[in-house]
Amino acid sequence: MATLLEQVEVDTELRPAVAGRNPWALAARRLWRNRIAMAALGVFLLIVVLCLAAPWYAHNVAHVNPFPPDLNGHTVVNGKVVPVMQQGGGTLHLGETPIGPTWDLSHYFLGADSTGRDVAALLLYGGRSSLLIGIGAAVLCSLAATVVALIAGFFGGTTDALASRLMDVIWAFPVYLLAISISTELLTHSSGFQFGPLHVSAASLWVPTIIIAFIYVPYVYRPIRGQVLSVVNKEFVEAAIAQGSGNLRLLFSEILPNVVSTVIVLLPLMIATTILTESALSFLSIGVQPPNVSWGTIIQDGTDLVYTRPWVTIAPGLMILFTVLSLNVFGDGVRDALDPRAKLRVEG
Amino acid sequence: MLTFIVRRLLWTVLVMFVITVVVFIIFFKTPGVDPARAIAGRNPNAQTLAEIRAQFGLDKPLPVQYALMMKSLFISRDLVSYSNQGLKVVPEIAHATPATLSLVFGAALLWVVMAIAVGIAAALLRGTIFDPLLMVVALVGVSAPVFWVGQIANMVSQGILHDTFLFSWVPPLGYTPFTQDPLLWFKGLVIPWITLSILYIGFYGRVLRANLLEVQNEDYVRTARAKGISERRVLLRHNLRTSMITFVSLFGLDFGALVAGGALLTEVVFGIHGVGYLAYQGFINLDLPTIMATVVYGAFFIVLANALVDIAYAWLDPRVRPT
Numbered sequence: 001m002a003t004l005l006e007q008v009e010v011d012t013e014l015r016p017a018v019a020g021r022n023p024w025a026l027a028a029r030r031l032w033r034n035r036i037a038m039a040a041l042g043v044f045l046l047i048v049v050l051c052l053a054a055p056w057y058a059h060n061v062a063h064v065n066p067f068p069p070d071l072n073g074h075t076v077v078n079g080k081v082v083p084v085m086q087q088g089g090g091t092l093h094l095g096e097t098p099i100g101p102t103w104d105l106s107h108y109f110l111g112a113d114s115t116g117r118d119v120a121a122l123l124l125y126g127g128r129s130s131l132l133i134g135i136g137a138a139v140l141c142s143l144a145a146t147v148v149a150l151i152a153g154f155f156g157g158t159t160d161a162l163a164s165r166l167m168d169v170i171w172a173f174p175v176y177l178l179a180i181s182i183s184t185e186l187l188t189h190s191s192g193f194q195f196g197p198l199h200v201s202a203a204s205l206w207v208p209t210i211i212i213a214f215i216y217v218p219y220v221y222r223p224i225r226g227q228v229l230s231v232v233n234k235e236f237v238e239a240a241i242a243q244g245s246g247n248l249r250l251l252f253s254e255i256l257p258n259v260v261s262t263v264i265v266l267l268p269l270m271i272a273t274t275i276l277t278e279s280a281l282s283f284l285s286i287g288v289q290p291p292n293v294s295w296g297t298i299i300q301d302g303t304d305l306v307y308t309r310p311w312v313t314i315a316p317g318l319m320i321l322f323t324v325l326s327l328n329v330f331g332d333g334v335r336d337a338l339d340p341r342a343k344l345r346v347e348g
Numbered sequence: 349m350l351t352f353i354v355r356r357l358l359w360t361v362l363v364m365f366v367i368t369v370v371v372f373i374i375f376f377k378t379p380g381v382d383p384a385r386a387i388a389g390r391n392p393n394a395q396t397l398a399e400i401r402a403q404f405g406l407d408k409p410l411p412v413q414y415a416l417m418m419k420s421l422f423i424s425r426d427l428v429s430y431s432n433q434g435l436k437v438v439p440e441i442a443h444a445t446p447a448t449l450s451l452v453f454g455a456a457l458l459w460v461v462m463a464i465a466v467g468i469a470a471a472l473l474r475g476t477i478f479d480p481l482l483m484v485v486a487l488v489g490v491s492a493p494v495f496w497v498g499q500i501a502n503m504v505s506q507g508i509l510h511d512t513f514l515f516s517w518v519p520p521l522g523y524t525p526f527t528q529d530p531l532l533w534f535k536g537l538v539i540p541w542i543t544l545s546i547l548y549i550g551f552y553g554r555v556l557r558a559n560l561l562e563v564q565n566e567d568y569v570r571t572a573r574a575k576g577i578s579e580r581r582v583l584l585r586h587n588l589r590t591s592m593i594t595f596v597s598l599f600g601l602d603f604g605a606l607v608a609g610g611a612l613l614t615e616v617v618f619g620i621h622g623v624g625y626l627a628y629q630g631f632i633n634l635d636l637p638t639i640m641a642t643v644v645y646g647a648f649f650i651v652l653a654n655a656l657v658d659i660a661y662a663w664l665d666p667r668v669r670p671t
Contacts, residue, residue: 169366172654174609174646176624180631181371181643185378185386276493280613283495286631299496306499307507317496324491 027261030337037333043326047319051127058121061106066122067291069115075099075107084108084116101311110311113301119312122293127319129294133209133287134275140213142263142270145220150251150259152221153228164225167218175215176280182211183286203289208281212274220266227259261338268331272324279320295320352662360655367647368421372414375640376404387636388430396430421644427637429630437641441623447523448622451544451614452606454537459545459552460599466549467556467591471583474561483557489550498543498617505539521619540618544611548602552595559591566590597657604653608646 073084098112109120152163281287282296295316302312425438612624630638
């Protein structure tokens, strides 16, 4: 107790001008002071930078192209040239086993997968897809949910009832089963699809991104709609109506700025959720399609090697774990900074 | 109360109807996909395609097509899997249900007990190093992909340490029905139960701790303290009761979702042939009828479970009835 009081006194002495700052600056400063949250952000950014450096690592350090299978390749271990696919490895000493981790950054650091590809390089490339889909899906989903929530909350009545019931229906579907249904339909159509002027190939990263964004819209919609409802009848909105503002202006200049903080609080936690979902879908081979890789597809490839070359499974899982954990910790910090009383649901 | 139940059930029926319409659109009306070809699976012959077109009335008006889909799903229940030599799909789902129920019930028991223990321990130990430590462990549990945890569990229990006394009791992957061998049923499910419950222990533990601390300053808690009840007893008898409300409602939703196919990842990793595994096999074989049936039955189960949770809730707490 004593330490807390001292802290407050020191704060007021040093910063008498705090009262005049805008809420965003205050929140940013609260977040900046939350060392655990900032450390988590640091971990997340480090992972992002590492994954962005994938082509650089593959070309300049590992000297491999990790995408085509490489069953006849050779590498150097302890100064000796050895084949990447080794005869008679594993417990049964039968068949070919890919080389295990060499712990040498320039020569198959984490070993090779079942087709002789460099796991370390794949891991970084896979991270690019996982992060891209995770962030893309979370942003798309939040945008869609915000638009629907703004319209539903603002117009109320039948519009609200219809939108909310529709969200209930989407949410009633078992997440993975819905994703399986949509993916099966889309993937049976291997030549791709035509949505008006847009052509999307079946192997495009957009397919899992849009599927994941779609299934989580109701989940983001609910808290945002609640926030819209809580501000829609406030005095400042009435004042704007009295000044003659049109609906668009009311929506975007008066209501939207007051729900943005809810969206921002949800965003890091949503990215954590979408990255987990992407890895699960890719593990089930309904997410990222070859030739693309993601952390989920690498774990799937590692299934057959789990007893002989465990690092093919362990490494991508650790990457997912660190990414999602850092986002969850950072997300908690953002929530505490912006909205100390909010209760949010994080789902796996 | 009766009006509430009737209204809630009418609403449930409406949601079910909309769900079937959505499923119909996904499976029969995706732009650019020929439904007969998709339903027929890999390399269909012309005869199969003609049969499917006739069975689902694909040349007839939309309402007829919808009605035929519903008939084959619910009335005649003769939806046939073309990838699986004409196996009927609906009885397959009924056959897979006990495995899913075994997995989910055991995991639920484990996660409720453990989450309450974690939540209470963290709240009791607030101010010590153990509270943040427990919460970090819980967050790791929430952040780990369940299928990966399962793979690692397999790696350890079936591989590296299988020959030591620690894991020599673990049977090979797969599910043994309880009626066939209760002991083997139990042994085979212990590790899947733990794997599936880790996420929920972390999540529910965090929720419970937050709720316990939130109600700490309520009037009735202060009254209890003023009466001279010990701090520990206040927490367990007064705080915990209100905090369990959120816990129970979340539990109803998650449990329903898991039974309806949400445990798919765990089932796939451990080779448990439940409902989720069935849907996954349907995907691997491009077997649309199986996926269609599991999705519809799964969604129906979730909607029904949610309705039951709401009704039980209204019965327990009169305040929620008017809504």
